[in-house]
Amino acid sequence: MKHCYVVAAKRTAVVPRGGAFNHLQADELAAPVISALLEELPEAGGHVDQIIMGNALYGGGNPARLAALRAGIPEGVPALTLDTQCCAGMDAVRLGANFIRTGEARAAIVGGLESYSRSPIRSKRPMNKDDKAEPYLRPPFTPWAERDPDMVASAGDLSAELNCSREDQEKYAQRSHEKSLASQGFILKQIVPVEGVTSDKFTRRLSPSLLKKLPVVYGKEPYELTSATIAVEADAAAALLLVSEDVFEKLGGAGCLIEHSVSVGTDPAKPALSPLNAIQTCIKKADIELSDIALFEMMEAFALQGVLLERFLGEQASHKLNKWGGALSRGHPIGASGAINLVHMFHQLVDMPKGARGLASIAAAGGLGSALMLKAFGK
Structure with a gap:
C-alpha cells in the first residue's frame, strides 16, 4: 500500500447560522478554499485528479462538483460528495487517502x-x-x-448517566473559548477570507456568572445542558490537499503523513461516545501507546464529549486536547467540522x-x- 501525505490545509472562518455567510451556498463557501490551496502549491495543481467533499444538509445533488467548477478545477477532474453527517468532512479525507494509497489518484482535494x-x-x-x-x-438515523434520539436529549441523558455535571461542562466550554481567543494569530494562516471575514465569529469571553444565568x-439539575455546552449551528468550508509519495517528494517533502484512520459504529442511542471509541480503535490499529500522541483534536458537538475525553486522557495528557479551542467556541458546520479539525491539527503538526x-x-x-x-x- 502506498503512502498519502497532506501538504496544505485551509478553511473559511466559522460563522453562526444567519451571520455573514447567510447568503452563500455551501459550494460558494468551498470554492475560495479550493482556489487558495492551489495558489499555495500551484505546482501540485496539475496532479489533482479527484475532489471529495463531505456534506450533510445540501439536500441532494453534488455540491463538491459545483465547488470544484467554481474554483476553476478543470472539467475533466471528477468530484464526489459523501454524507455521513458530522463525520462527512473527515470521512472525505479518509476516502481521498485511500484513492491515493491504491494508486487511483496522485493528488486529491478533500474536506x-x-x-x-x-x-x-x-x-x-x-x-x-x-x-x-x-x-x-x-431524516432518521x-x-x-426508540434508538434514534434527539442529539441534545441523548447528550443530556448521557451526562446524567456518566455523572458529568453542568458545572463540569461549563468549565470545559469556558476553557474552549479561552483557548480560541488565544489562537487568533495561529488561525490567521489557515483561514481564507470570504466576504471579508477572517476570524471565527462566535468566540467570546465566558464568565462563571454569565454561564449561571443561561x-x-x-436536563435536570445538576446535569443540565445550556447553549454554552452545545455547539452552535454554523456555516463554513475546509479542504486539504493530499498527494502521493512521488508528488510529495517533487514538492519538497514538507507536510504530514496520513498514518492511520478508522470508522467505527457504536450504540445509535449514545452517539456522543463514538469519538472516544474511534480514538481507542485507531490507537490499537497503530499499535502505539496513548502517550505517543502529541495532540488531540476532537469535535466538540457537546461539552460532555470534551469532559469524557479529558477523563480518559488523565491530568497528564488532557492539555493535549484541542489546544486552540474547539467547536464550542467556533460553531458546528456539520459536514465541514471534521475537516476543520484536521486543518487545525495539520497546522500544529507542521x-x-x-x-x-x-x-x-x-x-x-x-x-x-x-x-x-x-x-x-518535516518542513
Whole structure:
C-alpha cells in the first residue's frame, strides 16, 4: 500500500447560522478554499485528479462538483460528495487517502462544506394528491425510533448517566473559548477570507456568572445542558490537499503523513461516545501507546464529549486536547467540522518535530465515529 501525505490545509472562518455567510451556498463557501490551496502549491495543481467533499444538509445533488467548477478545477477532474453527517468532512479525507494509497489518484482535494443558513426546508412528498407535504427537521438515523434520539436529549441523558455535571461542562466550554481567543494569530494562516471575514465569529469571553444565568436547554439539575455546552449551528468550508509519495517528494517533502484512520459504529442511542471509541480503535490499529500522541483534536458537538475525553486522557495528557479551542467556541458546520479539525491539527503538526503524531476524532448521529492520525514529516 502506498503512502498519502497532506501538504496544505485551509478553511473559511466559522460563522453562526444567519451571520455573514447567510447568503452563500455551501459550494460558494468551498470554492475560495479550493482556489487558495492551489495558489499555495500551484505546482501540485496539475496532479489533482479527484475532489471529495463531505456534506450533510445540501439536500441532494453534488455540491463538491459545483465547488470544484467554481474554483476553476478543470472539467475533466471528477468530484464526489459523501454524507455521513458530522463525520462527512473527515470521512472525505479518509476516502481521498485511500484513492491515493491504491494508486487511483496522485493528488486529491478533500474536506467538507456546509451552509446551515442556506440548507433546504425539508418535507416528505404526499402519498395522495389530496394530502399535504409533511415537513421534517431531519431524516432518521436508525430504523428504530426508540434508538434514534434527539442529539441534545441523548447528550443530556448521557451526562446524567456518566455523572458529568453542568458545572463540569461549563468549565470545559469556558476553557474552549479561552483557548480560541488565544489562537487568533495561529488561525490567521489557515483561514481564507470570504466576504471579508477572517476570524471565527462566535468566540467570546465566558464568565462563571454569565454561564449561571443561561437558561436550561435540556436536563435536570445538576446535569443540565445550556447553549454554552452545545455547539452552535454554523456555516463554513475546509479542504486539504493530499498527494502521493512521488508528488510529495517533487514538492519538497514538507507536510504530514496520513498514518492511520478508522470508522467505527457504536450504540445509535449514545452517539456522543463514538469519538472516544474511534480514538481507542485507531490507537490499537497503530499499535502505539496513548502517550505517543502529541495532540488531540476532537469535535466538540457537546461539552460532555470534551469532559469524557479529558477523563480518559488523565491530568497528564488532557492539555493535549484541542489546544486552540474547539467547536464550542467556533460553531458546528456539520459536514465541514471534521475537516476543520484536521486543518487545525495539520497546522500544529507542521511546526512540531518530525515524527510527532496528532489524532483527530468526531461523532455522527446514528452511532458513527471517525478518527484520523497524522504524523509530522518535516518542513
